[in-house]
Amino acid sequence: MTIDGAPLHGSFAELYEELRRLAHAQLRRGGSRPTLSTTAVVHEAYVKLAGAGPRWDGDEHFLSLAARVMRQVVVDYARTQGREKRGGDLHRVDLSDDSGAGEVPVEELLAIDRGLERLGREDARLEQIVMMRFFAGLTNGEIASALGLSERSIERDWRKARVFLLATLGGKGS
């Protein structure tokens, strides 16, 4: 992953490492059937680094970064899974720990990631909102207060980003 030219100095790098570490720790913690809750990772990291309950207000920096790191972690993870299962020519991988929750289609996840790259070239803000909502599992409210926008406009943007991505998915992505 690239860091979009943002400066990789002290606190930034620290934050980045911490998020990655937490995400992988969570995956390990689950033993043979781990669950990754991206929301929990982001919240946990925040609590650790800020020493307080999450209060996203004005934390655009933290949350954008968290969202990007979660995207990377999730996508890397899905790629690994995809490779391992590809031997049996399986395109869907059971990533679930719960009989009720179904499976996470790796191909779909990777296609979303590719679509998101294209979206980012058209509209960086929509890309950011998708990363925050989809990959970091943040609510519209949290995103809104981080970006200093209204929830209404976040929801509008999400809808738009969603159709863009669905359009690229339907067109078999890039």
Add this chain to the structure above:
Amino acid sequence: MTAQPAWSQLSRLFDEVIALAPPDRERRLAQLRLDDADLAAQLEGLLALDAAPGGLLDRGLEGLGGAASAGPAAPEEDLSGQPVGPYRLTRRIGRGGMGTVYAAEREDGRFQQRVAVKVLASGGSPELLRRFDRERSILATLEHAHIARLLDAGSLGERPCLVMELVEGVDIVTHCDERRAGLRERLRLFGEVCAAVAFAHQHLIVHRDLKPSNVLVSGEHGVKLLDFGVAGLFDPESPAAAATTVARRAFTPAYAAPEQLLGQRVTTATDVYALGALLHELLVGVPPAPRLASGDDGRSPLAAALAAVPAPALEATAAARGLSARQLAHALRGDLAAIVAVALRPQPERRYRSVQELADDVGRHLAAKPVAARGDDRAYRLRSFARRHRAALAASALAVAALVAGMLLALTQAREARSEALRARALRRFLTNELKREVVDGSLEAGGPRLGAIFARGLPNVDEDFAGEPEVAAEIWSIAGETFRMMLDEPRAIAAFRGALERRRALYGDGDARVALASGDLATALIQHGDLAEAQPMLEAISRPGVLPGEQRRDMLLMLSRVHVLRSNLGAAERARREALALTLALPGRRPEERGEGLDRLASVLYLQGRMRASERTLGEALPLLRVEPHRLAVVWLRRAYALHHVGDLAAAAEAYAAARRIDGARANWVGARIDCGVGVLLAERGDAGAARDALAEAGALEVSDQQGSLEYREAGLPCAAVAAWLAGDLDGFRAGLAGSGKEPAPRSPQDTSLREMFVAELLLAKDQPAAALPLCQAVMRARDASPELLPWRRAEPRLLRAVALRRLGREAEAGAAIGRAAPVVAAAVPGHRFLRLAGAG
């Protein structure tokens, strides 16, 4: 279809079209099909996708799991056919956090019995073993009609197993949806769930992982709760034990209470939250958005969920409940929204104190009795405040919903913030943002009056609605004032701010900072309305030392200085601005640009006082500090150029004009016009009329192209049209040009005034009216003599013009002497000055 071509255009159209009601949308699309069929087709494709299910995108990644990144998962071994004690596993039926569940049959010939056997996953960690063991001991103590019973325990090789009642059913949400169960049926089933959980709580057992897949419904037995697998024994009598009862990460995030997400203590309130989440899903079809301890926005989670569901999905959800979307939204608006909101409060201590209380409230709702959730619930009363004005609400649903939601958000945050200042800031920030956006969108005109109507009608009831909470009532009066003020309805703003001030005064007493801030709000509205005389003493009182902290006191001083400027008390204005600047400098952690902004304001008042040199120097000091957009920076350079121009330092003025001109984007609007205009006057003064006209021709074009400029003339000298008329010798045109600048700008420096008068005198002379020009020249002389900073030629200028008038009047002796004194002074500084030609001395 592909979204690649012209995304920005599609994106704009999409925004536009989704905001339209279906008939309008259809009309718009029809029109678009005619205009650009390709684009229309693409847009329709997007709209179809908007209504279509989004798969993984909609489901999200929560709970994404699988083999650890360390290695692939061991393939699950199918144990069907294996014996566990007297049971034989027949088929795998599911997998939970604890292990794999099989259906099994008792096969020892004594009696036929079908059971469920949970087999611990192979390779289980010691932690899993401990949990498994705990589940066994816990479940053994629980016997309840709605809880799946533990029948036995056994083992399969090394693996411990639990033998449980087999429940042939489907999860409660699917069950309800398949049967298109109405809301009452859903609530009834939910009541059974509550009864089971309440029973477990009486046995000191917390479930910790309540979710639809753990709540099955079977035909014969009704509700059955599965999997007290993550439950921990807890003992309220033993705080030491309780302290160690920390949530492990064996929960499902969508149903997990904030304390679970944050790894804090789990109590019965955790189950209350999960039940709230279950009720939420039963009612609106989706679990609630995660709620964090500090992220309680006080708004009803149900309402938020309804708002978030796209219309087609909402129709489907409603249909599964035998309702229309409208009916569903209506049914979920009152008691049920309140019940879910209380159950889902982020802070455990603010939820229902027990599952029984939650169940009781659901029961009361079914019996159409008042529910407890709506009792002491500030958010509820705020909603009811809004509901009382439902007609207006419906009219501007989005704007008002945002407003009310914002109020709730702010009030809830305020509860935690404790400080009045924070609370006020939160409210203000919300409102300011929201209204600014309306102004920017251009939707204020449509939404504004309705917003205003809500407050206008609702305000008289506020004291009653918030009888026990006068602070909140006062706050709402203040918000109303702010709303009216931003809508430019000053009389109402003043009335509302007076209301807020009275209430705060009664609450906190005179001398309290909150009372002072309320005075400040009132004074701001009064100024906006033009009631300067009343605003001034209020601002004087609250800007005295010791009333408000430094930053707020500074803001009040600046407001006061505005009153002084508007009332032409320039000395007092200057003192206030200097004091404000001193306060700024003393602020801890101030930004360098704040000093620049303070100097900039001081320079304005110096300019108005006619202290051009001081103003120009102050601007020179401010310029390197300012961090403003290029357009604002160009204005500051322009003002510096004006000051130098008036003083008579034409070389320095020309440089300053050039500096303003060099700023990127400065020439794009009225600032560019003002710059060109100043340069035009300067060139004309130097006697280069041709170049001056060229400069003005450009300026005129710019000016017409930007109406906004007219508001800014008060800071920026003469309108270009007037200057151009002056150059053309057109007195009527000059006067019309001045009038065309809109409202007569209030404050004006002696220099601006003298410039106008001198231009008029010059034009009168051109029209051969020397008698009329004479008194004007004398007025200009007096004004300029009073300004010691002017260079000598600026004072000689009106004298030279007066001499020309005298000569035209035939008073040759006086004229000759005056020309003899003034002409050399002017000629030395501005050799080509036009007056020299008029006087025959050029």
